[in-house]
Amino acid sequence: MxxxxxxxxxxxxxxxxxxxxxxxxxxxxxxxxxxxxxxxxxxxxxTPDYITDAYIDALKHKKTSYSRAEGVPELLDAVAKRYKRLYNVDFGQNSVITTQGLSEAISMIDSALINDGEFAFLFRPYYPAYMTNLRLAGGDAVFGRYYESDNWNTKVEDVKQTLKAAKGKKIKYMMITNPNNPTGTVLTRNVLKELVDIANEHDLLLISDEIYDEIVFNGASFTSLCQIAKGMPHMVLNGISKNFDATGFRVGFMIIPEEDEVSKALRQKFSDYARIRLSSNTPAEYACVEALNNVEQxxxxxxxxxxxxxxxxxxxxxxxxxxxxxxxxxxxxxxxxxxxxxxxxxxxxxxxxxxxxxxxxxxxxxxxxxxxxxxxxxxxxxxxxxxxxxxxxxxxxxxxxxxxx
Ligand SMILES: Cc1ncc(COP(=O)(O)O)c(C=O)c1O
Incomplete structure (x- = not known):
C-alpha cells in the first residue's frame, strides 16, 4: 500500500x-x-495498598462501565478538595476533566489548540511528549531555555526577548513543567509570577504540568500556577502516576479553574474531546477517589x-x-x-x-x-x-x- x-x-x-x-x-x-x-x-x-485495595473494591462492586466522559463526579470533587487543601484555591467539579494519564491531556491540548504552522512556547529541556504531540498536530515550538549554569532555572529577560524575536508567529500557549522532568528543578514563586505577567502581556494561555508537585526535597518550596494566576485563564495538569505512585492506572487531571469566558470555552472544548473517547478507566477513577481523599494515609x-x-x-x-x-x-x-x-x-x-x-x-x-x-x-x-x-x-x-x- x-x-x-x-x-x-x-x-x-x-x-x-x-x-x-x-x-x-x-x-x-x-x-x-x-x-x-x-x-x-x-x-x-x-503502589500503596490503600489505593490497590480501592481498585479491587471498585472491581468487586462492578464499577466497570464507562464513566462520565469528564470523570466520575466523586473524583472531580476529590481533585477540587485536594487543591483547596494544598493550595487554598477554590474551584468546583466542573473545572476538572479526567484524562487517561496526563499524556492524554497533552495530546488533547495540541489537537484542540494548534493549527498547521502554529506554535507553542516550550522551555528546553522539555518533556518529550510535548514536542511529539505538538508536531503530530502540525505545530512547532518557540523555545525558551532552562539554564544549566543557573541550576536549570529560566531567565525571565530571555523569555521576553525570545517572544519579541518571535513576533509574527502565532503562539497558542506556553507550557511549563514544575517540578521539571528531566532536570528536577522547582521554579521559584517569583519566576512563576513573572511568567504569569509575560503570558498576560502576550495574551498566551499558560499551562503548568505539575505531575510531581508533591515530590519536592532539598528544602525547595513548590508553588502551583493556580495560586498565582488567579483571574486569568490558565490550565494546570496533574495525575495519579507520580505523587500517588500509580502509573499504570492511567488517570490524569486537566484543571481549568477560572470562570472567565476563555476558561469556560476551554472546559467545553475539552469536554467535547473527552466525549470522543467516551470515558477514562472507571475502576481506576474510583480508586483515585480513595487515593486523593484518604489524606492521612x-x-x-x-x-x-x-x-x-x-x-x-x-x-x-x-x-x-x-x-x-x-x-x-x-x-x-x-x-x-x-x-x-x-x-x-x-x-x-x-x-x-x-x-x-x-x-x-x-x-x-x-x-x-x-x-x-x-x-x-x-x-x-x-x-x-x-x-x-x-x-x-x-x-x-x-x-x-x-x-x-
Ligand atoms: C512532566 C511529565 N508530564 C506528563 C507525564 C505523563 O504522565 P502520565 O503517566 O499521567 O501520562 C510524565 C511522565 O513521566 C511527566 O514526566
Missing amino acids: KDLFSKRSAFAINPIREEDTAAEEMRKSGIDVIKLNTGDPAVYMP HGIEIKKMVGEIQDRINHASKLLDENPFLNYAKPNGAFYIFPKIDLDRLDFKDDREFVRALLNEEHVQLTRGSGFGEPSHIRIVSLPPKEILGEAVKRVNRFCQKHAK
Whole structure:
C-alpha cells in the first residue's frame, strides 16, 4: 500500500522508550539490564495498598462501565478538595476533566489548540511528549531555555526577548513543567509570577504540568500556577502516576479553574474531546477517589516515598561525583538526574551513541538528552533501591573511564 502513513506520523517517537526493543532482547537472552529510562515509581516502590485495595473494591462492586466522559463526579470533587487543601484555591467539579494519564491531556491540548504552522512556547529541556504531540498536530515550538549554569532555572529577560524575536508567529500557549522532568528543578514563586505577567502581556494561555508537585526535597518550596494566576485563564495538569505512585492506572487531571469566558470555552472544548473517547478507566477513577481523599494515609505514603527518593538521588549523586566526565546540577524535585557528558574527552560523537554503547556494553538503559531537546546529556531515573542504582552508576562510571580519549 503506497503512502499508507501520514507525513506527521514520522513524529511519533518517544526517546524514553527508544532502546526498549534492544533492552528486551537482551533480557530475553538472560542479560540483567538495569532500566533507568522510564520514570515509573511503581516498578520499585509498589503502589500503596490503600489505593490497590480501592481498585479491587471498585472491581468487586462492578464499577466497570464507562464513566462520565469528564470523570466520575466523586473524583472531580476529590481533585477540587485536594487543591483547596494544598493550595487554598477554590474551584468546583466542573473545572476538572479526567484524562487517561496526563499524556492524554497533552495530546488533547495540541489537537484542540494548534493549527498547521502554529506554535507553542516550550522551555528546553522539555518533556518529550510535548514536542511529539505538538508536531503530530502540525505545530512547532518557540523555545525558551532552562539554564544549566543557573541550576536549570529560566531567565525571565530571555523569555521576553525570545517572544519579541518571535513576533509574527502565532503562539497558542506556553507550557511549563514544575517540578521539571528531566532536570528536577522547582521554579521559584517569583519566576512563576513573572511568567504569569509575560503570558498576560502576550495574551498566551499558560499551562503548568505539575505531575510531581508533591515530590519536592532539598528544602525547595513548590508553588502551583493556580495560586498565582488567579483571574486569568490558565490550565494546570496533574495525575495519579507520580505523587500517588500509580502509573499504570492511567488517570490524569486537566484543571481549568477560572470562570472567565476563555476558561469556560476551554472546559467545553475539552469536554467535547473527552466525549470522543467516551470515558477514562472507571475502576481506576474510583480508586483515585480513595487515593486523593484518604489524606492521612497519603500523608504517610508520600513522606516515605519522597524520603526514599531523596536518599536514592543522594546516593547516585555521590557516585556520580567520582565521574570526571559527567557534570550535573542537583535536582530538588521529581526523581531524575540530568548530567552533561563531556564529549570532548570521550570517544563518542553524541549522546545517542553514548546511550546505545552503554546499553550494549554495560547493560544500563538511560535516555539521551537530545530526546528532551538538550543534546550532550543523559537522563538517569533515580528510583531503584540503592544497591541497584549504585550498581548502575558504577557501570556508567566504568564505561566512561573505558571510553576516555
Ligand atoms: C512532566 C511529565 N508530564 C506528563 C507525564 C505523563 O504522565 P502520565 O503517566 O499521567 O501520562 C510524565 C511522565 O513521566 C511527566 O514526566
